[in-house]
Amino acid sequence: MGDVERFRQQEQFERNPFWADYQVLGPMLGAVSMLLGTQDIMPVMVGSRGCAWHTRLTMYAWGVDFGVRRRAVPTLDFTPKQIVSGNYVVGSEQMAALRRISEANSIHMAVLLPGDSANLAGDGLDGLSAQVSDGLGIPAPVLRVSPISGSNPWVGYDQALGLIYDEVSRHATAPGKRPGVNLFGWKWPSREQDYDVGTCLRLLEQLQVPVNHVLPGGASLADFADSLRSQVNLLWCSSYIGPTLHRLEDEGGLKLAGLQTPYGFTGTLQWIDELAAALDDPKVAERGRAIASQHQPELEELRNELRGKRVFVSGGPGRILGLLHAMMDLELEVVAVGLYWIHSELRAQFEQVLAQLPRPPKKLLVTPSLYELDQVAEELRPDVWLGGYQELHPCKKHNIPFVPTTLYIKSHQAFEGCIRLGNKMVQAINGYDFVVNPFMTKEMTG
Amino acid sequence: MREVTARVEPLLSCSLCGAIRATAGVKGAVPMVHGPMSCASGHRGIPLQGNAEPLVPPTALTDIDIVRGTSKYLQDAVRKLYQVRSPPLTVVILTCATSLISEDYQRIVRDLTQELHSPVILVDGSAIAGDEIDGYRRFVRALTQTVVPPASAEDAPAGGLTLRGLAGTDFGISAELPILTEMVRDSLGLEVRGSLFLQFDLQKDMPLLSLPGIPVGWLWTEAEVWQPAPYGAEGTRRWLSGIAEAMGSQPELNARSGWVEAQEALSSWRTKLQGMRVAIEALSWWAVGLGLFLQKELGCQVLLSTDRYGLEYQHRYGEFADTTLVDVGNFELLTYLDDFQPSFVFGSSFVKSGPWQWIPFHQPIWHETTESPGWMGPAGAVRLATILAQGEALYA
Numbered sequence: 001m002g003d004v005e006r007f008r009q010q011e012q013f014e015r016n017p018f019w020a021d022y023q024v025l026g027p028m029l030g031a032v033s034m035l036l037g038t039q040d041i042m043p044v045m046v047g048s049r050g051c052a053w054h055t056r057l058t059m060y061a062w063g064v065d066f067g068v069r070r071r072a073v074p075t076l077d078f079t080p081k082q083i084v085s086g087n088y089v090v091g092s093e094q095m096a097a098l099r100r101i102s103e104a105n106s107i108h109m110a111v112l113l114p115g116d117s118a119n120l121a122g123d124g125l126d127g128l129s130a131q132v133s134d135g136l137g138i139p140a141p142v143l144r145v146s147p148i149s150g151s152n153p154w155v156g157y158d159q160a161l162g163l164i165y166d167e168v169s170r171h172a173t174a175p176g177k178r179p180g181v182n183l184f185g186w187k188w189p190s191r192e193q194d195y196d197v198g199t200c201l202r203l204l205e206q207l208q209v210p211v212n213h214v215l216p217g218g219a220s221l222a223d224f225a226d227s228l229r230s231q232v233n234l235l236w237c238s239s240y241i242g243p244t245l246h247r248l249e250d251e252g253g254l255k256l257a258g259l260q261t262p263y264g265f266t267g268t269l270q271w272i273d274e275l276a277a278a279l280d281d282p283k284v285a286e287r288g289r290a291i292a293s294q295h296q297p298e299l300e301e302l303r304n305e306l307r308g309k310r311v312f313v314s315g316g317p318g319r320i321l322g323l324l325h326a327m328m329d330l331e332l333e334v335v336a337v338g339l340y341w342i343h344s345e346l347r348a349q350f351e352q353v354l355a356q357l358p359r360p361p362k363k364l365l366v367t368p369s370l371y372e373l374d375q376v377a378e379e380l381r382p383d384v385w386l387g388g389y390q391e392l393h394p395c396k397k398h399n400i401p402f403v404p405t406t407l408y409i410k411s412h413q414a415f416e417g418c419i420r421l422g423n424k425m426v427q428a429i430n431g432y433d434f435v436v437n438p439f440m441t442k443e444m445t446g
Numbered sequence: 447m448r449e450v451t452a453r454v455e456p457l458l459s460c461s462l463c464g465a466i467r468a469t470a471g472v473k474g475a476v477p478m479v480h481g482p483m484s485c486a487s488g489h490r491g492i493p494l495q496g497n498a499e500p501l502v503p504p505t506a507l508t509d510i511d512i513v514r515g516t517s518k519y520l521q522d523a524v525r526k527l528y529q530v531r532s533p534p535l536t537v538v539i540l541t542c543a544t545s546l547i548s549e550d551y552q553r554i555v556r557d558l559t560q561e562l563h564s565p566v567i568l569v570d571g572s573a574i575a576g577d578e579i580d581g582y583r584r585f586v587r588a589l590t591q592t593v594v595p596p597a598s599a600e601d602a603p604a605g606g607l608t609l610r611g612l613a614g615t616d617f618g619i620s621a622e623l624p625i626l627t628e629m630v631r632d633s634l635g636l637e638v639r640g641s642l643f644l645q646f647d648l649q650k651d652m653p654l655l656s657l658p659g660i661p662v663g664w665l666w667t668e669a670e671v672w673q674p675a676p677y678g679a680e681g682t683r684r685w686l687s688g689i690a691e692a693m694g695s696q697p698e699l700n701a702r703s704g705w706v707e708a709q710e711a712l713s714s715w716r717t718k719l720q721g722m723r724v725a726i727e728a729l730s731w732w733a734v735g736l737g738l739f740l741q742k743e744l745g746c747q748v749l750l751s752t753d754r755y756g757l758e759y760q761h762r763y764g765e766f767a768d769t770t771l772v773d774v775g776n777f778e779l780l781t782y783l784d785d786f787q788p789s790f791v792f793g794s795s796f797v798k799s800g801p802w803q804w805i806p807f808h809q810p811i812w813h814e815t816t817e818s819p820g821w822m823g824p825a826g827a828v829r830l831a832t833i834l835a836q837g838e839a840l841y842a
Contacts, residue, residue: 016526029487057491100778101777117542147484
């Protein structure tokens, strides 16, 4: 925890020995979340019942149903002796159980994820992969992402994606490019209009940009294969940036756009500008400005209510870029920023956006602990707090109006989302409680 | 009875989860997950199930740390935790990675206990160490062997007993515990002085550990004769008789206990409910208790998805379920429910959606629900039978 200048000077961050956090996700959840939202890929844990149990709980319990219910997260159990000796043999009854749910879910690829025990034991799991593949009649590659692979989800997202594209590239795909983009990073099958995906799809329709695929949520292996023909991978959230997407750009000609996430007016316009440049179509940018101007009167009205209000805002490396722009658009004073899960590829971008704030925030926290948030709440007492599930607790304790930005139903993205977020902040400041319980938020009424 | 023991989707998480549940039942205690961040963050919702703070800090180890040695990270973490929170108990929980590399953690926690003048205990929470039940039991062993001072007869409250094996995260426990306590008082004339581990205060409640303890919940199979949870009239009588035998007294199931009225009411509902298919997803103490009530007293057909003790109970004491699934959860369980076609399902939020009426019964429950009224005991049985008979949809 420190100020912006100290952040700029620090290349590496000190390890906090007591990191009290309620909400950080890990690489295995990152990988599972990429796989589980697809139509026909099933993650299979190896020797790790806890990983299967808690990844499915996190996927299903935190927030509304985005369409992943009735999807399996199986685990293959092995004894310590089997793991240490690399003797991964699936019994016939267990294979039959795996086949049963694989067929019920119409699975076309199973991805084996070794738990830490299996990973540390070092066996390549090639034999297990072959056995599962034979038993299910589908490919069953191994993805070496386990809890000890990292402290945040990024390596999981990227490696899961890399594995999928490695698989589809083994098979011939239709030649030639087709106009349009893949909207990248939305991990769920849902296309609900109110959600972020619905908002982005609506905006892209207004921009007259064809969307060929939404990846990975709801996509099949065949969709991933076909997605290679699109012109652009447009990031819904820039947190997914990594070696795989760069590889697709360098080797596959799939241009990358959307490093700036589409929050706020400025942020959304930058997102659109990036897209226009990748498509080499300036008309896309013009249309974006025309759409923004339609919402300008509402933005002005909100500015009049929120101007000068002091705000704490937090998010992951993709979301925070957008939320900071939204705060600038609404003319709030950002007094503190919390950055979760620092992403090396987005650091420069983050510093650029910070530099654009009219005044630097008094406090900048990187993967904050609860007691640090408590300290900020007590010292700074912002007028409103935008944050994730963790920050609900210091806000309740210090009676600070709170707007959840990681658990919500109606989107905060794009121009309409910025207006909605602004309205929510006004409501929170006027006393509305957006939280039913730690698992459920309450959308604004009216 | 159809038995399914080979499964791929577990009902229960690993030992770590059980240890966290047990820790949440000791006031002020904080778990410290010595392992990667995922293991901690994935289970952070567990204390919330018991209305406790979702604080499950990790030492956040990665692969490099595992190779280089992790002792210093553990020491620094526990010291800083103590500096910030001063917990009355710190529970260091190992994960698959740290359990496998087998550093001398016992020595580390012993030295930290001495240094901080505050107990630090160690529990193996790895999947190798077992499931949640194993984790809960390891916690109890670690606590009672390490922290508890020798029992003193003068300190023990007179004339009482404890219920050993409950957790604050057990769904509906705030409704069920008063029912259990009242039944024991009214029918046996005995006071339940405390329940372990629910709201256990290390400063004040140590003498409770020297009282006779009746194994229930997570510890129920530690009894010489296994007594499942008291659902139904006969189920209540059986449970109370078991306690009476253990305590050397006789149960008095008189009019005050509501037992007679319950028997009469239930026999009238039996005609309507005969053959109704009901599924239960829960730990064995609860699942077996409820299943016995539904099958024996109401004539229902029952499917259980429960832990291994649910099957072992039936092997020992007689089968009653139509189907018993051992440790089956999530989608795989739904496929069995689709085959069984129950009218009612008692279970977690995982089994809420389907062509059946759902009754929240087992964690995790993340859907908004009203507080459980309590289903144990004679009055609870009548309430439950009424709902089943009316086919009442409690939650759409």
